[in-house]
Amino acid sequence: MPPPRTRGTALRQRLADLRGPAVPSKALDARALAALAANPGCRRRALLDGAGVDKSSLADALGAPSAFGQSQFAFMRGNAFEARVKADGGAELLRLVQENLDPTAEPPRKALVPDLAAIGPEGRAARTALALREATEARGWALLDHPMLALDVAGSPAFLEPDAVVVHPDGSWTVVEIKSFPLLDGSADPAKVGAAARQSAVYVLALEEVAARLGTTPEGRAAAEVRHQVLLVCPKDFSNLPAASPVDIRKQRAVTRRQLTRLTRIEEIADGLPDGTCFAPDLPQEKLTAAVESVPATYAPECLAACELAFHCRSRSRAEGAVTSYGRSLRAELGGLTTVDEVLAAAHGTAGDPDDPAVAALRRAARLRTEALAAREDAVCH
Structure with missing residues (x-):
């Protein structure tokens, strides 16, 4: 195993390669750290912030510019x-x-x-x-x-x-x-x-x-x-x-410390990337999109107020039908059902374990909806 100094130098070089040749590092400030701690499961943000990537420029290059900032x-x-x-x-x-x-x-x-x-x-x-x-x-x-x-x-x-x-x-x-x-x-x-x-x-x-x-x-x-x-x-x-x-700020301090501790180490995320991955904003959009998509993201509506890549991640999340697009609270209630298609299939009885509380609740809600619509149609006919 290489000594810590060698490992640190290698990591810094790897992060510089991820930013791109001659692309300066963007400092990670407390506001970005607080946002990162609020969503510790997002490996994409952890890596990009850790590598000093300018996410605002990256979002512009991806065709999904951010919409917030100080005048x-x-x-x-x-x-x-x-x-x-x-x-x-x-x-x-x-x-x-x-x-x-x-x-x-x-x-x-x-x-x-x-x-x-x-x-x-x-x-x-x-x-x-x-x-x-x-x-x-x-x-x-x-x-x-x-x-x-x-x-x-x-x-x-x-x-x-x-x-x-x-x-x-x-x-x-x-x-x-x-x-x-x-x-x-x-x-x-x-x-x-x-x-x-x-x-x-x-x-x-x-x-x-x-x-x-x-x-x-x-x-x-x-x-x-x-x-x-x-x-x-x-x-x-x-x-x-x-x-x-x-x-x-005792509560905020405890939550932030716990969330930052949960973050996967940057080198572990970087080691899982394909060779040649680079986030330089001057790359062709197709190549840049592939690089960004190679890092898993955890999108939630709260990201819109805290991350420059939120619009890009939201469009991808919606295209994949991920239930996190509708909020973390809904995602937590649905248990192992992670996509809209899975939720609809469970509600209609074509998939899912009937003993699963989430599946049982969805099927009950679907029955109640069907009964309510039938009662309304009868009332209109009479």
């Missing part, structure tokens, strides 16, 4: 709001953290704001880890602006960049997410808050790996603790003034 106006508005929140060394941001999450601590009149510049994502991640160690040992307020964190995902490193991480005087760490959607009367759109919580859970998992490397104090306590309450900072009502809301 330029929203992007500029978000950047302007974040700059305001972090102005003056992050004084307002630190005040919000102290008031909402650590009211008994001394107000952050002066805070450490370390320089996190370094070469490449690996260098920035190492610099972030060092800055977190130094700030934790200093036992004072510190603000890390756009730190870089590393998280192992199915055997491939993902580099993540939260908006901010705050170090408290007690040595604990808090993730801060800055969003441009408003807090109206102290609350925000639950769907947007849920998405922010899932994204923050990924950052918390990555921070916990850094904290674990710091070890324990001589007294046996953890040298650093990652708080499971993150701070969501948004515009207040319809103004540009910042307001904050603590969000408990």
Whole structure:
């Protein structure tokens, strides 16, 4: 068996070959990781994200372009709001953290704001880890602006960049997410808050790996603790003034960790591909389609809001008659029946085990439908 360094180098070369010659790698961010964790059975997304394939360009080349993304106006508005929140060394941001999450601590009149510049994502991640160690040992307020964190995902490193991480005087760490959607009367759109919580859970998992490397104090306590309450900072009502809301992400963290653990390792998926498989968007559409179809996908309607390849996968899923096209809850209720043809055959009594609860329920539903239609026809005739 080759040493780990050799295996890692070989995997990186294999993933580069999958992207295509001279095609740059697309970074895997926390939003993509949260979406991947929500659908861990999809090997297609796991491989493409792990290989750094630009799925938006791939979808365009397949003739099924994605239909979501942030507008330029929203992007500029978000950047302007974040700059305001972090102005003056992050004084307002630190005040919000102290008031909402650590009211008994001394107000952050002066805070450490370390320089996190370094070469490449690996260098920035190492610099972030060092800055977190130094700030934790200093036992004072510190603000890390756009730190870089590393998280192992199915055997491939993902580099993540939260908006901010705050170090408290007690040595604990808090993730801060800055969003441009408003807090109206102290609350925000639950769907947007849920998405922010899932994204923050990924950052918390990555921070916990850094904290674990710091070890324990001589007294046996953890040298650093990652708080499971993150701070969501948004515009207040319809103004540009910042307001904050603590969000408990323990549930999202547990679900995300469990789902990421379930992901098949990237090298296992790559080893099962035909020789010469490549996802370069400049390939002929027929060859590109064959490459994409060589990796199994698990489509569900929720993919439409989270994956650039959703339209392509939906069309294929419908063509195959897969019941997952109609939702995971329906798929779960149908047991071993995975296609629409199998479901119809079971309902009509031409296939399926009658002792199977799903088959029995389908046949009962078919009888009730037949009886209802017959009763309606009799009523019309009379």
